[in-house]
Amino acid sequence: MRHFHCLLLLSWCTFVSVPFAAVQSAPFAEAKVIHTLPWNSDVVTSVALIGNDKVAAANKRGDILIWNLPAPGEKSPDPARRLVGHTRGVNRLIVTPNGKTLISVSNDHTVKYWDALKPDGDPGKIVLNDGIVRVGVSEKVAKLPDPPPPITANVVVQRPLRELIGHKDWIWGLAVSRDGKTLVTGDESKVVIVWDVQSGKEQARWKTKLWVRGLDISSDGKTVVTAENFPQLRVVEGDLGVRGWETLTGKLKFDVSKEVKAGISSIRFSDDGKHLAATRGNIENENIGGPVFLFDPNTGKKLNELKPAHQRGATDLAFHPDGKHLFTCGRDRVVKIWRLEGGSLVRDLGQTSKGPFGESFHAISITPDGKLLAVADGGGQVVIYTLENRK
Numbered sequence: 028m029r030h031f032h033c034l035l036l037l038s039w040c041t042f043v044s045v046p047f048a049a050v051q052s053a054p055f056a057e058a059k060v061i062h063t064l065p066w067n068s069d070v071v072t073s074v075a076l077i078g079n080d081k082v083a084a085a086n087k088r089g090d091i092l093i094w095n096l097p098a099p100g101e102k103s104p105d106p107a108r109r110l111v112g113h114t115r116g117v118n119r120l121i122v123t124p125n126g127k128t129l130i131s132v133s134n135d136h137t138v139k140y141w142d143a144l145k146p147d148g149d150p151g152k153i154v155l156n157d158g159i160v161r162v163g164v165s166e167k168v169a170k171l172p173d174p175p176p177p178i179t180a181n182v183v184v185q186r187p188l189r190e191l192i193g194h195k196d197w198i199w200g201l202a203v204s205r206d207g208k209t210l211v212t213g214d215e216s217k218v219v220i221v222w223d224v225q226s227g228k229e230q231a232r233w234k235t236k237l238w239v240r241g242l243d244i245s246s247d248g249k250t251v252v253t254a255e256n257f258p259q260l261r262v263v264e265g266d267l268g269v270r271g272w273e274t275l276t277g278k279l280k281f282d283v284s285k286e287v288k289a290g291i292s293s294i295r296f297s298d299d300g301k302h303l304a305a306t307r308g309n310i311e312n313e314n315i316g317g318p319v320f321l322f323d324p325n326t327g328k329k330l331n332e333l334k335p336a337h338q339r340g341a342t343d344l345a346f347h348p349d350g351k352h353l354f355t356c357g358r359d360r361v362v363k364i365w366r367l368e369g370g371s372l373v374r375d376l377g378q379t380s381k382g383p384f385g386e387s388f389h390a391i392s393i394t395p396d397g398k399l400l401a402v403a404d405g406g407g408q409v410v411i412y413t414l415e416n417r418k
Contacts, residue, residue: 054352055364055414058376058400062103062411064094065178067157074403075120075129076392077143082401083110083129084409085117091131091141092153092182096399099413105180109153110141112187119201119390123224126395128188130210132198138191138212138222151184191227193220200242200253205298209274211251213239219253221274233277237268241293245324246300249274252327254305256290269294269305271327281327287320296324297346302367303327306355308340317341317357321370331370337361338379343390347414348397356388356402362412376400376412 069086076082077093085091091110097103115134122129122143129143155178191212200213203224210222215238221231237255244251255268267290271280287307294305303324308317317337321330337357344355352373353365362376377388386405393400393414400412 054373055416056374057416058364058374058412058414060410061099061413062096064103064106064409064411065155065175066092066407066409067155068407070386070405071389071403071407071409072116072118073120073131073390074392074401074409075122076394076399076401077122077129078126079394079396079398081143082392082409082411083120083122083143084401084403085113085120085131086407087116089113089115089117089133089135091117091120091129093143093146094409096411099415105155105178106153106182108146108148108185109151109182110185110187112139112190113137118197118199121201121203123203124205124207130201130203132201132212134197136192136194136196136198136214138194138198138201138210139187140189140191141185141187146183146185148183148185151182152179153182154179189227191222193222193229193232194218200239202243202251204244204248205246206248209244209248211242211244211274213242213253215239217255219251219272219277221251231275231277233272235268235270241291243295244274245296246298250280250324252294252296252303254291254294255284267291269322269327283322283327283329286322286327286329291320292341293343295344295346297350297367298348299350300324301350302346302353304344304346304353304355306337306341306344306357308337308342308357317359319344319353319355319363319365321367333365333370333372335372337363342387343403345391345393345400347393348395354391354393354400356391358387360386360388360404362388362391362400362402 069088071086074084080096083093092106093108095107113133117133129141131139156175194214196214196216198214202211210224213219217235241254251272268284270282291305292308303322305320317340319333338359341357356362359379364373390403402410
């Protein structure tokens, strides 16, 4: 833990003249980093792409920044907006299906709504790069590297549209239904709250068995699944859970906690309702493997364990809009791309960090058109990949 921080198969016929078809490379074969957006030495905890051309990210200080992303090949941008209102670390960001509202949850026990599109607010400035060089305690260096030069950016300072108060502990779980009408949140006091998105009123509330570290709501809106664990360095039976609940009653529908061997860090339904995926990796424990699981979305039964696993724990996941691929990230600073049919690994993005410790990739997000991937980097930056293949 850091403290300072093709084969090309061409077919043709000798009897009939047939033009060569355009040959496309394998899926995501040309994915690469196109922007690295610097911030500060605090861990970037969460990220959410807004439409196809904006990215929001949050950190442990409680700050949220929004960048307007340029066309590929253009210079990496400075942040355009700073969203101010949280007083402690932000744990998760999501965007409503209509793309108009950004929602955040925090250790300050609040849920906040933000205008995702309109940069209304007061002019302000933010200094990126705070001069702290992040070096792991296990790394042996003869001389610390020079800190990066500070960058002063002009931003619009934006305040929240609404604040929901109902939790009394750190909020980690956050999900919105595919129709945009229902919001679900979960906290470390084992409380799940179901909200009406538009009115902000509570629709249901229930207690889970353990601390909620992640959750999602099914594509039909009828089931909430929770990833639960108790944050011990040594996880024992009974200190973790994967459970499905009826959304409006909190009635337990399934409990498949025994299907996994350690705490689940992220869990999510695919938009088409055909898949339920989860990543394993306790936030407080770096010394476990990070496999990815596929469950039956109706019964919770484990269907597959994807290999090879992330080293030292997986942290987040996102389904690609094509409905065929799953993206995961982990403490090993790698994004893995999986083929949902068969569960095979397509490729890794990034390079596994050297040594026993390294800054984690904490969260990922994919644009609705499937062309960009954003990564929340624990090293204090946001990394943008293009997922397009050149034609």
